[in-house]
Amino acid sequence: MSALLEVKNLKTYFVSKKRVVPAVDGVDITIRKGETVGLVGESGCGKSMTSLSIIGLVPSPGGKIVDGQILLDGVNLVDLSENNMCKVRGRDIAMIFQEPMTSLNPVLTVGEQIIEVIMYHLQLNRSDATQKAINLLKMVGFPRADKIIKEYPHRLSGGMRQRVMIAMAMSCNPKLLIADEPTTALDVTIQAQVLELMKELSRKFETSILLVTHDLGVVSELAERVIVMYAGQVVEEALVDDIFDKPYHPYTEGLIDSVPLIEGAITRLNSIPGNVPSPEEMPKGCRFAPRCRVAFDRCYSEEPTLQSISTSRFVRCFLYEEGEVNGCSRL
Amino acid sequence: MITYIVRRIMMAIPLLFGITILSFGIIQIAPGDPTALMIDPMIRDKDLVAYKELYGLNDPIYVQYLKWVGNMIQGNFGDSLIRQGVAVNELIMARLPNTLLLMLVSTILAIFISIPIGIISATKQNSLADYTFTFFSFLGIATPNFWIGLVLIMFLSVHLGWFPTGGVATLNEPFSIWDRIHHLILPSIVLATADVAGLTRYIRSSMLDVLKQDFIRTARAKGFKQKKVVYKHALRNGLIPVITIFGLMLPSFIGGSVVVEKIFGWPGIGMLFFDAAFQRDYPVIMAITVIASALVVIGNLLADILYAIFDPRIEY
Ligand SMILES: Nc1ncnc2c1ncn2[C@@H]1O[C@H](COP(=O)(O)OP(=O)(O)OP(=O)(O)O)[C@@H](O)[C@H]1O
Ligand SMILES: [Mg+2]
Numbered sequence: 228m229s230a231l232l233e234v235k236n237l238k239t240y241f242v243s244k245k246r247v248v249p250a251v252d253g254v255d256i257t258i259r260k261g262e263t264v265g266l267v268g269e270s271g272c273g274k275s276m277t278s279l280s281i282i283g284l285v286p287s288p289g290g291k292i293v294d295g296q297i298l299l300d301g302v303n304l305v306d307l308s309e310n311n312m313c314k315v316r317g318r319d320i321a322m323i324f325q326e327p328m329t330s331l332n333p334v335l336t337v338g339e340q341i342i343e344v345i346m347y348h349l350q351l352n353r354s355d356a357t358q359k360a361i362n363l364l365k366m367v368g369f370p371r372a373d374k375i376i377k378e379y380p381h382r383l384s385g386g387m388r389q390r391v392m393i394a395m396a397m398s399c400n401p402k403l404l405i406a407d408e409p410t411t412a413l414d415v416t417i418q419a420q421v422l423e424l425m426k427e428l429s430r431k432f433e434t435s436i437l438l439v440t441h442d443l444g445v446v447s448e449l450a451e452r453v454i455v456m457y458a459g460q461v462v463e464e465a466l467v468d469d470i471f472d473k474p475y476h477p478y479t480e481g482l483i484d485s486v487p488l489i490e491g492a493i494t495r496l497n498s499i500p501g502n503v504p505s506p507e508e509m510p511k512g513c514r515f516a517p518r519c520r521v522a523f524d525r526c527y528s529e530e531p532t533l534q535s536i537s538t539s540r541f542v543r544c545f546l547y548e549e550g551e552v553n554g555c556s557r558l
Numbered sequence: 559m560i561t562y563i564v565r566r567i568m569m570a571i572p573l574l575f576g577i578t579i580l581s582f583g584i585i586q587i588a589p590g591d592p593t594a595l596m597i598d599p600m601i602r603d604k605d606l607v608a609y610k611e612l613y614g615l616n617d618p619i620y621v622q623y624l625k626w627v628g629n630m631i632q633g634n635f636g637d638s639l640i641r642q643g644v645a646v647n648e649l650i651m652a653r654l655p656n657t658l659l660l661m662l663v664s665t666i667l668a669i670f671i672s673i674p675i676g677i678i679s680a681t682k683q684n685s686l687a688d689y690t691f692t693f694f695s696f697l698g699i700a701t702p703n704f705w706i707g708l709v710l711i712m713f714l715s716v717h718l719g720w721f722p723t724g725g726v727a728t729l730n731e732p733f734s735i736w737d738r739i740h741h742l743i744l745p746s747i748v749l750a751t752a753d754v755a756g757l758t759r760y761i762r763s764s765m766l767d768v769l770k771q772d773f774i775r776t777a778r779a780k781g782f783k784q785k786k787v788v789y790k791h792a793l794r795n796g797l798i799p800v801i802t803i804f805g806l807m808l809p810s811f812i813g814g815s816v817v818v819e820k821i822f823g824w825p826g827i828g829m830l831f832f833d834a835a836f837q838r839d840y841p842v843i844m845a846i847t848v849i850a851s852a853l854v855v856i857g858n859l860l861a862d863i864l865y866a867i868f869d870p871r872i873e874y
Contacts, residue, residue, distance in 0.1 A: 282779060284775065284778055284779060310783075312781075313781045313782070313783055314781060315781070316778070316779055316780065316781035317779060317780035317781035317782075318781060321779070321780075322779040324772060324775065324776065324779075326772050329771060329772040329773060330772045330773055330775075330776045331773055331776065332773040332776070332777070332791050332795070333773070333795065333869075333870070333871055334794045334795055334798075334868065334869060334870060335791075343780075343790075344780045344781075347780070347781065347782065348781065379870040379871070381870070381871045392776075395776075395780070
């Protein structure tokens with residue numbers, strides 16, 4: 228399988244007169260056709276900025292892609308004009324967001340919001356687009372889709388709205404679907420249904436998914452590969468099974484440990500001490516060092532690079548220099 | 559929808575009654591009475607009493623009020639005290655169309671000027687255009703209507719001769735639509751200025767608010783160009799709060815028309831009110847107060863209905 232999306236050394240900075248905030252600082256992501264990749268990390272580590280960079284919606288003024296390439300089928304999106312980028316957005320790359328309650332326009336009907344995107348990108352007339360919208364809504368689980376298209380968003384529940392968002396995103400059969408915390412705002416049972424739906428659709432249409440979340444449970448449910456971000460950088464990349472089996476980076480280990488585990492009657496919850504450093508005051512050396520349980524001298528003076536451990540595994544930590552796998556036992 | 563409108567109208571009726579009581583009360587408290595102005599100062603006391611008797615001014619206040627309201631419900635506002643024998647209805651009907659025309663034109667003007675300016679200011683926030691509009695908005699808010707009116711008359715009418723100095727039409731000329739429009743331009747611009755300035759600010763901040771919302775990001779993620787995002791997705795949401803503001807602005811609009819009509823010699827009810835107030839022509843003052851209040855109530859009713867049409871989240 229060839230790569231659908233290749234993000235190379237992406238740097239997205241917020242530049243103001245007073246300071247420069249490197250929200251995304253040299254990120255590489257590769258997604259193959261039909262593949263689902265999870266992008267995880269704590270709040271503020273740059274997941275949303277990475278995904279907004281890919282779809283070309285970095286908040287402006289202020290935010291800007293200052294370096295790197297985003298290749299979609301070999302075309303560098305960073306170099307595209309705004310006009311050409313408009314043809315990519317919603318058609319080749321679609322995006323769904325965390326807040327289903329506020330992500331739909333309150334004064335337009337659900338149907339209109341799906342129909343307009345179909346008419347815009349696929350040049351269908353209104354009645355064909357309406358028919359397609361009804362089919363899409365049926366596909367995401369609205370049996371009475373012909374009724375739903377006439378409803379306004381405020382009449383639907385959060386889960387229903389997120390299904391509408393998914394129908395909308397899938398309407399032009401995108402090559403890549405970016406889902407930024409698609410289930411975070413939903414309750415657990417609805418969450419499972421929405422994830423199931425996304426899994427089914429990506430299989431059916433061979434859509435690649437970039438799944439942004441801080442919930443490792445969601446990742447293990449849906450993704451084949453995981454990319455772990457910390458402070459604007461990728462710190463580990465691995466197949467899902469491998470990473471849960473044996474996380475390499477101390478940060479990944481901390482993340483996995485902080486997922487609530489139910490052991491008998493006792494719920495164990497470990498959290499990583501401290502906070503993500505704010506991008507404008509990055510620590511010298513390894514960015515995770517001040518919070519790391521196994522940091523040593525070198526970690527405070529030198530910045531580690533992303534090391535390749537195997538073809539599918541990368542880690543940014545001095546414990547794994549030269550491909551040697553030692554240390555970081557799960558004490 | 560129909561029941562919603564009917565319910566709103568029912569709610570407006572007690573409000574109108576309250577207004578009649580208030581305006582009647584305020585006029586009673588105001589010093590001076592019409593007999594002081596209309597009657598020969600040398601009049602004998604006996605005749606003065608007879609005069610007052612004739613116009614019902616000796617009755618207890620509540621009787622005067624009930625008589626007045628009773629007549630008014632039947633559409634009769636009584637006779638003018640100053641222009642003897644002329645019905646108030648007649649005076650008002652002769653002038654109301656002029657006022658409504660002036661108000662309609664300046665409302666349309668205000669809307670069509672302030673919406674684009676508000677949108678440009680919001681979408682190009684902190685640009686030179688935004689700062690320029692902001693500067694003139696505050697200038698417009700801070701400058702009294704009558705001053706703008708007088709300055710425009712001085713320069714555009716007196717010095718340059720581009721516009722007539724006042725009136726609705728050139729005297730002794732056959733009716734011509736162009737002549738009417740020519741006369742309308744300055745007064746409607748002046749009446750619109752204060753509202754354009756305020757509305758622009760409201761539309762700007764409301765649009766800025768909306769443009770930050772998640773659904774705007776969704777619209778962008780669908781690949782729509784800026785124009786479509788702004789006009790299809792942001793504008794309608796941005797105008798919803800402005801509708802209410804517009805309803806609230808109506809009273810100042812009516813107040814403004816009194817000043818503007820006086821300055822431009824525009825024979826509308828504003829001017830009639832102005833003159834009546836100085837002559838203490840009670841029936842005229844009262845009639846206009848009630849009509850103006852009714853206009854405000856109707857305006858707010860329209861705003862509410864528009865609101866319900868614009869915003870599907872309003873349940874009625
Ligand atoms: N408009 C902005 N101006 C300046 N800095 C910003 C702006 N938006 C985001 N940032 C910075 O970018 C960094 C990354 O933010 P981002 O939203 O990508 O985090 P995230 O990983 O998606 O977090 P979350 O899980 O909370 O969504 C943040 O630390 C923040 O400081
Ligand atoms: Mg985020």
